[in-house]
Amino acid sequence: MLEKKYNHLEVEKDKYEIWKEKEIFKAGKKDGKPFCIVIPPPNVTGKLHLGHAWDVSLQDIMIRYKRMQGYDTLWIPGMDHAGIATQAKVDKKLKEMGIEPRTMKREDWLKVAWDWKKEYAENIHNQWAKLGLSLDYSRERFTLDEGLSKAVRTVFVKLYNEGLIYRGERMINWDSEAKTALSNEEVIYKDVEGAFYHIKYPIVDSDEFLDVATTRPETMFGDTALAVNPDDERYQKFIGKKAILPIVNREIPIVADMHADPEKGTGVVKITPCHDPNDYEVGLRHNLEKIVVINPDGTMNENALHYQGMDRFVAREKLVKELEEKGYLLKVEKIIHSVGHSERTDAMVEPYLSKQWFVKMRPLADKVLENQKNKETKVKFLPARYEKIMNHWMEITYDWCISRQLWWGHQIPAWYKGDEIYVGMEAPKEEGWTQDKDVLDTWFSSALWPFSTLGWPNITEDYQKYYPTNVLVTGYDIIPFWVNRMTFQGLHFTGKRPFEYCYIHGLIRDKIGRKMSKSLGNGVDPMDVIKEYGADALRYYLTTQTSSGTDLRYDEEKVRSSWNFINKIWNASRFVLMNIENIEDTSLNNLTNIDKWILTKLEKTIKDVTKYMDKYEFQNVNSVLYNFIWEDFCDSYIEMSKFNMEQPSTKATLYYVLKNILKMLHPFMPFVTEEIYSKMPLTEGFIALSDYPKYQKEYIYNEEEKEIDDLIEFVKIFRNKKAELKIGKDYKILLNNNTDYELIKKMLKWNDLIIEKEINYPKFLIEYKNYSVTLFNEQETTLDIENIKKEIEFLEKSILKRENLLANENFINKAPASLVEQEKEKLALEKEKLAKLK
RNA sequence: GGGCGUUUAGCUCAGUUGGUUAGAGCAUCUGCCUUACAAGCAGAGGGUCUGCGGUUCGAGUCCGUAAACGCCCACCA
16 A cells, blocks of 8 residues: 655655666567667766756656667666866866876876766766666776777777878867867857957058057067058058067068958058968968967967966056057957866967878768758657758868877877887887876767767677667757767768767756856755656656747746656555455456546557657647546546445446556656556566557447447536526536436435425526526525626627638538538537527 | 847746636745754745737647747848
């Protein structure tokens, strides 16, 4: 028997441990077709937030559903080493302990990092357990483990040999905080306050000068030219002449280049090839000298003369002062402009010329674009519009900078000896080779996740069985970083898309629509929500409130209402269990019309739920299921069953319907459904491994469904009228026909109210379909004429509308016949009713 | 500059091939302690579906257009 109150803490306690112990989440439990999802590996840097809870809840629902349907399901857990993020956190921890991380030996530092990983992995495991995720832990992976490292090296070596990975000096984004290169995706542009500094560049052998506007005066030490537009009439006469770089007093050429935009600034641009991507291109075109002036840590180097060693922002301030004092500063215009920041450290990103490793993207991206044209083999996005995001990225893609100047990650499998480079799976045998110190971008290994986790490059049984995976679930913000890269690596290395469907969800926001973030302090810890409302309520809330691709505003009220729904299910189950305690025969024989009615509703619900589950439209699953459970089952069937409990068919029906409800709910709320299912008589094993309900035509009884629908409708109209007419307890009922009113009498508690003959009190006619009663009010002395008038008015309006519709030939000819019939029926009904009222 | 999304009840949101009187939760109002559930039951009120124009017998849904809010990409000396 169930406890009197639903207690999520009690219900969710210990269950996960048992599930894990009995290995019910292990792949191979069912012998149907394979169905596989790889978890987006969370970073080992911290706690899971609500967004994670949302993401994994969606996946667990998909997996549990397919498992119950007989698929051989595999959900692979794992975590990401998260290069920059983890290294930053480990460094911070060391610094707090008074240790300067970069003075440590690399091996010693890595030991600290692995301890960190261990600790955080455990946190994440605990949180997954609390959420009830049906992950197959026997296949858990970590991006830095041996197998995945082998996959990473294999990919690197192969791409290198194919000419798709190269090493070269290029303009990259430099994070001076983490002291590493970044890819373009890792740069976030933010609007900040800055200024246009107008600087005077004197012309050699002349009294004239050029007014050059720059937002970054401190880079002027690296200026190796000024550029003007070749068509800019203002500056024609300066082309080919030389200007003097203030303070430095170096002569630099004035060149004509299309990069200079006459509309922007003064039309004259200073060219700093080492610290600006566009200037770098200009430098190449005009064969300009390259002078680096900023150190990797963001301080100025020896080329900045007396500013050497100063932070670049301090240097800017002082330099502007010096320029002003010496008369070189023409004016300062305050502006708001957008400046790149490091996604992880938030440091202002420096465009920086440096030697890095790159993936040549064009050929790889073209493969994706080609594949997306094929309906059979493309990655199908849900919702479909996100495919455009991927395709656009593939169209405009640029080479991917993959080397990172970090310690935490896959060390690049390249070795140097003098000018020689060796790239291979293992270090060369001969003496004298040293390995590249850099590691690879974290996303380089995550890009292989769908196949590396299945054993690739070894062609394992798992790989053959479960690849390509079926669905990938992630937020739209991760498409450029991860989805796109998995797609091109998957296509290139396995010849197949890594997943058939890509289900995209939105971002979690706070109640007023702001992103949840640490700085705003508006984050919500899913573990706190679970403590208060239970994982089932949280999961149900997260997965049923939005359609795919849209953001979700976190609203605790709604979690509470999910809890209420579970409580309702709990109590309904309690009622059922109280009444079927000793049930032996659960077969559905000698059914009453009411039984047939609920069974029909159930089967239709199963049909719809299955349809929506297959399309991953969980919000639609919810509306169908919620409605069926709360209204049809609880409010109607259970209430009516109270009058028929002595009938064996009633108990069997209660049992049957409840069992099916639990199964349909199970993917959403695994804990409470397991609890109730296990307490039901004649059930065995885990509900997670039971069979998902299948739509059965044999339980569709259209006649009976309609009959009881009408009855319920009449009851509703009666109650409504009674309340509307404010009729109190003293009334009598006259039945106007021979329809069967037995059930209605019980539902409306008519008992002694029924009279045989009409009496002389004010009276009201209440009718619906086959039901017609007259209600006598003993207290009132007059009829409520106003109400009757209102009803007549409403009917007349409605009749007119329908008559017009039916008079329209276009409607009769073009609308489906059933709709026309329906309209005719309704018209007839309304006319009949009107006649009686008059 | 290019692209995308959102706009539906007081609030948060569903509404996926165009078809009864547009739904839910929460909030509001009325009446109920009816032994599964007062975290509940029985009812009620509340919407020119952002504006304008079009297609259609019929539009929240399709097309065009405008606005507000938001997001992504590119650029930003």
